Amino acid sequence: MSGDLSEARAAAEEPSGAAPRRAAVFALLAVLLGGSLVAFVRDDPYGEELWPFSAYPMYSRAWNKWSAVRRRPFGVVRGEPAHEMPLIDDPYLAPFGHSRICAAFSWIERQPDRDRRLRSALRDMLDRYEDRRRAGLHDGPPLQAIRLYELRFRLDPHASTRDRPESRRLLLEVSTP
Amino acid sequence: MSRSIRFLPRLRGAWDRFWFAPSPPLNLGICRALFYGGILAVLVRYDVSGFGGVSDAFWNPIWWFRLLGLPKPSQEALQAIQWTWKLSLAAACVGVSTRLATAVSFLLGTYLMGLLYSFGGTSHRNGIVVFAMASLALSRCGDAFSLDRWWRARRGLAAPEPSGAYRWPVRFVWVAMSCVFFEAGISKLRHSGLAWVTSDTMTLLLVQANYPLVRQANPPWNDWGLWLARHRWLARGLAAESLALETLFPLALFSSRLRPILVLGALFMQLGITVVMGPNFDVFILTYLFWVPWDRVAGWIRDRLSSRSEAPAPRLAVR
Numbered sequence: 100m101s102g103d104l105s106e107a108r109a110a111a112e113e114p115s116g117a118a119p120r121r122a123a124v125f126a127l128l129a130v131l132l133g134g135s136l137v138a139f140v141r142d143d144p145y146g147e148e149l150w151p152f153s154a155y156p157m158y159s160r161a162w163n164k165w166s167a168v169r170r171r172p173f174g175v176v177r178g179e180p181a182h183e184m185p186l187i188d189d190p191y192l193a194p195f196g197h198s199r200i201c202a203a204f205s206w207i208e209r210q211p212d213r214d215r216r217l218r219s220a221l222r223d224m225l226d227r228y229e230d231r232r233r234a235g236l237h238d239g240p241p242l243q244a245i246r247l248y249e250l251r252f253r254l255d256p257h258a259s260t261r262d263r264p265e266s267r268r269l270l271l272e273v274s275t276p
Numbered sequence: 277m278s279r280s281i282r283f284l285p286r287l288r289g290a291w292d293r294f295w296f297a298p299s300p301p302l303n304l305g306i307c308r309a310l311f312y313g314g315i316l317a318v319l320v321r322y323d324v325s326g327f328g329g330v331s332d333a334f335w336n337p338i339w340w341f342r343l344l345g346l347p348k349p350s351q352e353a354l355q356a357i358q359w360t361w362k363l364s365l366a367a368a369c370v371g372v373s374t375r376l377a378t379a380v381s382f383l384l385g386t387y388l389m390g391l392l393y394s395f396g397g398t399s400h401r402n403g404i405v406v407f408a409m410a411s412l413a414l415s416r417c418g419d420a421f422s423l424d425r426w427w428r429a430r431r432g433l434a435a436p437e438p439s440g441a442y443r444w445p446v447r448f449v450w451v452a453m454s455c456v457f458f459e460a461g462i463s464k465l466r467h468s469g470l471a472w473v474t475s476d477t478m479t480l481l482l483v484q485a486n487y488p489l490v491r492q493a494n495p496p497w498n499d500w501g502l503w504l505a506r507h508r509w510l511a512r513g514l515a516a517e518s519l520a521l522e523t524l525f526p527l528a529l530f531s532s533r534l535r536p537i538l539v540l541g542a543l544f545m546q547l548g549i550t551v552v553m554g555p556n557f558d559v560f561i562l563t564y565l566f567w568v569p570w571d572r573v574a575g576w577i578r579d580r581l582s583s584r585s586e587a588p589a590p591r592l593a594v595r
Binding site: 120121123124127128131132135138139142147149150151152153154155156157158159160161162163164165167169171185187193194195196197198199200201202203206207215216217219220222223227250252254255256257258260261262264 | 295296323324325326327329330331332333336338339389390392393395400402403404406407410411414444448455456460462463464466467468469471472475477479480481483484487488490492499505555
């Protein structure tokens with residue numbers, strides 16, 4: 100114990116040039132702990148998080164349902180309206196990645212003006228996809244439209260239904276002019 | 277009453293020792309070099325400037341962007357900001373004008389990462405990096421293992437002595453990591469209780485990761501998650517282990533025996549999530565560097581090298 104105290108005393112008696120800036124340290128600590136506490140108190144798995152503070156609610160809900168419903172964009176290949184490809188690869192979605200575009204669509208769907216936003220977002224995706232394709236930044240086929248589907252999957256532990264949604268419903272389509 | 281009064285100085289001593297017990301500058305210097313070098317290596321090819329050109333339909337500024345009234349920037353402005361940031365990361369890594377470089381890294385890095393989250397949700401891999409950069413920006417992390425130090429040595433200035441100034445930034449990152457894991461664990465208990473372990477939650481997370489149109493993150497490295505999902509007791513064991521690691525992680529701050537178990541356990545948990553579920557923690561993983569006693573590692577390497585050079589030259593064995 101005496102050793103502990105002497106270490107602490109030594110720390111307190113350091114020359115001023117090397118003395119730790121205690122006030123700054125404690126201010127930083129107060130920001131971290133205060134922000135974390137606020138994030139913890141208002142922890143809402145589906146609400147806005149207080150980035151960079153967070154209660155880390157991701158995956159905090161218990162699940163029991165062996166089904167999933169997702170909204171996903173599909174590209175319609177130019178000249179082949181029946182040929183659709185899921186737009187889930189990052190190069191097709193840049194600067195968004197798959198994860199960020201999912202989060203962005205999920206936020207848009209909760210907005211009061213979601214129809215206008217969704218149409219505008221899909222149009223933007225289509226324009227960027229085509230701009231990047233023409234610039235040689237990905238090797239996807241030319242698209243004439245993007246369709247947003249609601250997909251319903253029945254899950255199984257072998258993932259045998261991974262490419263076969265139980266049902267799919269067209270929500271919106273935007274085409275090149 | 278008197279017992280609590282006697283306890284206070286002990287508590288204060290322990291608090292001071294935790295944050296400010298003298299430490300050599302080398303440990304913090306190596307942490308700085310590896311941390312900024314790691315961020316640069318992970319993000320050097322990542323281009324955020326494209327966000328300047330996306331539709332306003334995606335623009336969802338996070339709380340402090342709204343508070344400060346920060347607008348959606350132009351593509352050109354973002355390009356300039358991200359290049360300045362990458363230069364500051366490189367300067368902070370090698371330790372040139374370290375004070376300025378770490379301050380710029382913190383300010384621009386926080387802005388750019390916050391901007392990313394203004395275009396779609398919140399990810400959990402970058403928040404911790406903001407706190408690590410803040411602690412380094414306020415610290416004297418350029419006093420060792422840096423070009424600044426090399427330059428000072430050439431001018432005949434003595435190497436700095438061990439000080440608490442080299443300990444607190446490392447300890448701050450420890451505390452920030454503990455907050456991250458603890459809150460994640462408590463959030464699970466709060467929203468689901470032990471059902472998070474006893475239900476099919478982990479099984480379903482593993483299965484969903486193998487559905488390209490269902491998962492919300494990167495693809496997993498392989499389909500081992502499906503094998504785990506078919507053994508529910510194993511998936512539930514993993515859920516229990518994750519919850520225990522997250523909730524108990526703050527003990528790593530105080531117990532040197534539990535520290536390696538908890539820190540390595542959390543590291544392997546995150547690497548395991550990347551392998552079987554997909555979400556990657558890239559820059560988050562760099563904060564584990566702060567748990568390594570680099571000064572001791574450097575001393576061990578020095579000893580090995582010097583003992584090798586002092587050893588007599590091996591004689592040729594002639595039969």
